[in-house]
Amino acid sequence: MSLVRLCLLMLLVLTLAAVLAVSLGETPFSLAQYAQALSHPASPPGEVLWTIRAPRVAVAALVGAALGLSGATMQGLLRNPLADPGVLGVSAVSGLGAAVAISAGLAVLPGAIELSALAGALVAGAMVVVLAARFREPEALILFGVALSAFGGALTALVFNLSPSPVATAEILAWLMGSVENRDWHDALRALVPMAIGAALCVRAGRGLRMLTLGEEAARMSGLPMARLRVYAVAGSALLTGAGVAAAGVIGFVGLAAPHLVRALVKDDPKRILWPSALAGALLLVLADLAARLIPTEQELKLGVVTALFGAPAFALLAWRASRSWRS
Amino acid sequence: MSALWTLTDVTARQGRKTVLEAASLTVTAGEVVGVVGPNGAGKTSLLRAGLGLLPLSAGEARLSGRTLAELKPDARAKLVGYLPQDRRVAWNLPARMIAALGATDLADEAADALALDCLARVGAAELADRGVLDMSGGERARVLLARLLATRAPLLIADEPVAGLDTDAQLLTLDLLRAEAAKGAGVVVTLHDLGLAARSCDRIIVVDHGRIVAEGPPREALSRFILGHVFRLDGELIETRAGPVLAARRA
Numbered sequence: 001m002s003l004v005r006l007c008l009l010m011l012l013v014l015t016l017a018a019v020l021a022v023s024l025g026e027t028p029f030s031l032a033q034y035a036q037a038l039s040h041p042a043s044p045p046g047e048v049l050w051t052i053r054a055p056r057v058a059v060a061a062l063v064g065a066a067l068g069l070s071g072a073t074m075q076g077l078l079r080n081p082l083a084d085p086g087v088l089g090v091s092a093v094s095g096l097g098a099a100v101a102i103s104a105g106l107a108v109l110p111g112a113i114e115l116s117a118l119a120g121a122l123v124a125g126a127m128v129v130v131l132a133a134r135f136r137e138p139e140a141l142i143l144f145g146v147a148l149s150a151f152g153g154a155l156t157a158l159v160f161n162l163s164p165s166p167v168a169t170a171e172i173l174a175w176l177m178g179s180v181e182n183r184d185w186h187d188a189l190r191a192l193v194p195m196a197i198g199a200a201l202c203v204r205a206g207r208g209l210r211m212l213t214l215g216e217e218a219a220r221m222s223g224l225p226m227a228r229l230r231v232y233a234v235a236g237s238a239l240l241t242g243a244g245v246a247a248a249g250v251i252g253f254v255g256l257a258a259p260h261l262v263r264a265l266v267k268d269d270p271k272r273i274l275w276p277s278a279l280a281g282a283l284l285l286v287l288a289d290l291a292a293r294l295i296p297t298e299q300e301l302k303l304g305v306v307t308a309l310f311g312a313p314a315f316a317l318l319a320w321r322a323s324r325s326w327r328s
Numbered sequence: 329m330s331a332l333w334t335l336t337d338v339t340a341r342q343g344r345k346t347v348l349e350a351a352s353l354t355v356t357a358g359e360v361v362g363v364v365g366p367n368g369a370g371k372t373s374l375l376r377a378g379l380g381l382l383p384l385s386a387g388e389a390r391l392s393g394r395t396l397a398e399l400k401p402d403a404r405a406k407l408v409g410y411l412p413q414d415r416r417v418a419w420n421l422p423a424r425m426i427a428a429l430g431a432t433d434l435a436d437e438a439a440d441a442l443a444l445d446c447l448a449r450v451g452a453a454e455l456a457d458r459g460v461l462d463m464s465g466g467e468r469a470r471v472l473l474a475r476l477l478a479t480r481a482p483l484l485i486a487d488e489p490v491a492g493l494d495t496d497a498q499l500l501t502l503d504l505l506r507a508e509a510a511k512g513a514g515v516v517v518t519l520h521d522l523g524l525a526a527r528s529c530d531r532i533i534v535v536d537h538g539r540i541v542a543e544g545p546p547r548e549a550l551s552r553f554i555l556g557h558v559f560r561l562d563g564e565l566i567e568t569r570a571g572p573v574l575a576a577r578r579a
Binding site: 079207210211212213214215217218220221222223224225226267268269270 | 376401402405406409411412414421430433459472475
């Protein structure tokens with residue numbers, strides 16, 4: 001299947017899922033109400049569909065796409081099928097940024113938490129860009145990522161520890177669990193800008209990711225400007241991850257799983273896998289959010305909880321299958 | 329003959345250890361140069377330093393007369409193709425896509441056509457659509473050799489291209505590289521099999537403890553003295569119908 005045809009097909013499936021996600025919700029509608037929502041967007045059913053559900057679905061799709069693309073880029077860069085957007089520590093530091101903003105009482109300023117989360121991602125991203133230029137072997141980068149993740153996590157715990165009010169603590173916790181509840185069109189637009197830049201960088205790095213299949217030294221001698229392409233990959237992935245965390249909190253497993261859903265369809269090619277991974281990530285998160293809304297629980301399930309609940313067993317299955325096919 | 333690769337008094341360190349000391353060599357078009365030496369002698373360091381993969385602490389390396397510093401990655405790739413010792417491939421790409429990675433200067437269709445041509449030249453045409461991780465080590469080595477040929481560079485450098493291959497595949501690999509030299513390329517290979525080196529190379533460079541200790545036609549470079557002192561072998565090269573063979577025992 002050609003890449004364009006695959007992407008169009010996935011886009012069609014994503015559109016159907018989005019229509020389903022906008023149509024279904026806690027409040028069931030009659031056919032007449034759906035008709036009213038379509039003909040009069042300002043009517044009560046129209047309000048529910050277009051100002052509550054639709055932006056929420058849009059943010060879920062955007063965040064899912066960002067995480068899917070970021071995960072595929074990291075897997076290509078690190079030549080490791082188990083890499084994900086958080087592997088270099090960007091998610092953890094981005095989450096720290098949000099936690100600091102919440103505990104400092106900045107939640108009253110619109111967009112302050114998001115900006116702080118994005119700033120955290122950019123700081124972590126800049127550190128990783130510098131490290132990636134210095135240490136080319138993926139193992140070294142992964143170890144730095146583990147350290148940065150642990151450090152970000154520890155500082156977040158410190159923020160909890162020193163947090164003056166239980167309200168702020170609860171807010172941080174809720175935020176870290178990840179959710180697209182109550183997102184409006186402004187949130188979607190705000191996320192779009194850093195995501196578009198990040199996506200452009202990742203896609204430009206595609207040739208380099210494919211060349212890295214042969215290992216670091218062959219890639220360096222290949223004639224591609226590998227130093228620049230590596231920076232594109234790391235910076236692009238950090239922007240996507242940071243924008244995702246800023247828009248929806250920390251959401252695990254989507255960035256890891258999305259590339260694997262499409263890997264076979266693109267014959268394992270680290271370049272051609274990028275767009276399909278984005279679409280698969282969007283599809284996964286739209287469906288996960290739909291599940292979070294429809295599963296009848298007293299408190300609405302957090303999106304990060306749903307993805308981890310379904311993602312962790314999928315991850316184990318993946319590791320099992322990967323271990324069977326590992327070759328020298 | 330114009331020099332494709334010139335190293336002048338090159339010294340390189342890895343950490344605190346000097347892995348290459350005052351190495352000088354010249355490779356010209358049309359010749360196959362074998363680099364031999366015991367394990368850890370500095371064969372790979374010699375190649376890496378000469379390609380700019382290892383920073384030089386002294387000396388100078390030039391490709392077709394131009395220093396490494398003045399060459400941008402794409403310009404350097406036009407002058408030299410490199411097959412690293414590490415033959416691990418990260419993803420299960422089809423062979424034709426791997427071979428096409430040698431031709432970063434071409435558009436996709438042209439690179440694919442060249443890849444198929446190079447796969448045919450290494451006798452791997454039927455493997456074109458197979459994933460490289462689904463292949464035997466020998467098949468994968470041939471695909472990676474096709475990738476090297478697809479660079480169409482005037483200087484081809486292969487680090488241990490025959491390690492782990494059966495005898496037939498070893499001979500095929502070196503015959504293919506010899507054919508490239510006959511067409512005008514300069515070829516440098518590191519080898520462990522001294523008999524194979526003597527049979528396949530026009531010139532041999534012997535490396536020991538980070539220094540070039542002998543250089544010349546196989547019979548001169550692999551003299552009884554060098555075999556004894558560098559390789560700790562008591563032996564000699566014997567001419568046979570199939571080429572020179574090393575008869576040796578541990579000294």
